[in-house]
Amino acid sequence: MTQLTFQQETKELIDSLKGICASYGLGNDGNEFKIITQSFLYKYLNDKFAFKAKKLDDKIAKADKWEDAISALSEDEQEMLVLQMGADTAKLKPTHFIAYLFGRQNKPEFAKLFDDTLMDIALTNNDIFAVKTDGGAKVVLFDRISRYIADEARRDNFCRAIINKLVPFSFERIFTQGYDFFATIFEYLIKDYNSNSGGKYAEYYTPHAVARIMAAILVPKVQQGKIKNVACYDPSAGSGTLLMNVSHAIGADRCSIYAQDISQKSSNLLRLNLILNNLVHSIPSVIQGNTMLHPYHKDGSKLKQFDFIVSNPPFKMDFSDFRDDLDTKENKQRFFAGIPKVKKKAKDKMEIYQLFLQHIIASLKPNGKAAVVVPTGFITAQSGIDKIIRQHLADNKMLAGVVSMPSNIFATTGTNVSILFIDASNKEKVVLIDASNLGKKIKEGKNQKTVLSAEEEQHIIDVFNTKAVEEDFSVAVTYDEIAAKNYSLSAGQYFDVKIEYVDITPEEFTEKMQGFTDNLESLFAESHKLEKEIKKQLAGLKYE
Secondary structure (H helix, E strand, O other): OOHHHHHHHHHHHHHHHHHHHOOOOOOOOOOHHHHHHHHHHHHHEEEEEEEEHHHOOOOHHHHHOHHHHHHHHOOOHHHHHHHHHOOOOOOOOOOOOHHHHHHHHOOOHHHHHHHHHHHHHHHHOHHOOOOOEEEEEEEOOOOOOHHHOOOOOHOOOOOOOOHHHHHHOHHHHHHHOOOOHHHHHHHHHOOOOOOOOOOOOOOOOOOOHHHHHHHHHHOOHHHHHOOOOOEEEOOOOOOOOOHHHHHHHHHHHHHEEEEEEEEHHHHHHHHHHHOOOOOOHHHHHHOOOOOOOOOOOEOOEOOOOOOEEEEOOOOOOHHHHHHHHHOOOOHHOOOOOOOOOOOOOOOHHHOOOHHHHHHHHOEEHHHHHEEEEEHHHHHHHHHHHHHHHHHHHOOOEEEEEEEEEEOOOOOOOOOOOOEEEEEEOOOOOOEEOOOOOEEEEEEEOOOEEHHHHHHHHHHHHHHHHOOOOEEEEEEOHHHHHHHHOOOOHHHHHHOOOOOOOOOOOHHHHHHHHHHHHHHHHHHHHHHHHHHHHHHHHHHHHHOO
């Protein structure tokens, strides 16, 4: 069976779960994503357990029903089997198996049994699979999903419908698939639940083109497989698209993931992403909370520093309710360029990305690398916090470069974006790329989106990594040249101005000059006529 067939069958399972939700009145309901993702995860963990058990015990592998073979083991034997599986596999008891629930679906209060089973799995695996909050509480793996059905009389049938959809499907033959397979499945699983939500924290969906470019520049192909024991961080992680891409470039077994995000929904999706991508060991480092107000990852009293940082922070947001709490002596070093002021008429337009950017700089190891999505206005602003941050990066020689992306690369926002690459080891030339003219415009719902081809993505990556200079596309400039341009990081400001010389006769020159003169005289005459008309109207208004 091909990878494409696996993929299609997995998508059909997701669609069938959505169909159940729709038939019980939960289509597009706010809780639908919890039911879909948790049902999917329950099945995934169940089949991962079976996959590992069959690898460890030949009798289980050869049994007609693996569940019965495990149930026949003594408690000590079951415990030993679970210990051998390792921390990336959930600890399950025979009463947790989907087959166990399937055989009891006609018992009274089946919904309660279903929910109790999920909650017991969550509690049994709390140490590894729970997401912590910045206050120390734990967000467990599962909820009681039947409670989302308002009519209690329908809950048993709802849970039966889910179990009956899960039984025929098997993930077991899928576990040998790689990152690209699970990235596609994850995207399909969450596509209806992770779109832009009014510009709030971490609800931007980072396009895969942006994520791939960031990862391929931070970890070029020549370094892949050579980096190990590194820490990767995202202070506004969302569902983890950026972290998954950079960890894939490094190798899941060669890095640890650290993340924080204010959104509980995003943190739950990130946990699912980590499970699918063999990064279970990093789940205890996923924190749900306000990174600016309560940064969780620390070494003692100081911010923890990381080898790689990726981030697509929210650009504008009202944080006036805790703005003054950030303006403390302890935060002076972290927010070295300052804290944005509260906007009197548009508090929701406060530049929160400036805080994230400064936090990232403070969280980067001396030899670390970072890639951050910023509004393109950041790279040219002539004053204020933006200018101070750019000057800090240039004066301390910690820039790798900037890629200015096409407009509408994000379908959900019209803001033009650039990717800022920070690298304190780069003391030579800085690469500036203007990729704004690349891509093909397509309609996505009501929005217009620009999509880069695979060739265009690779071209950006290759030009950046080789510091190639291409006319009207890329430049490689020194830190002194950046300082001379008032610290602008816009490639266009460094492009050579081209003057076209054309040989013409004296008569042709005279004719061209006369044309310019006639045109100017016409414009002057028109302006005088307009001036008289305005004076006439003003005089009339004064008289009235």
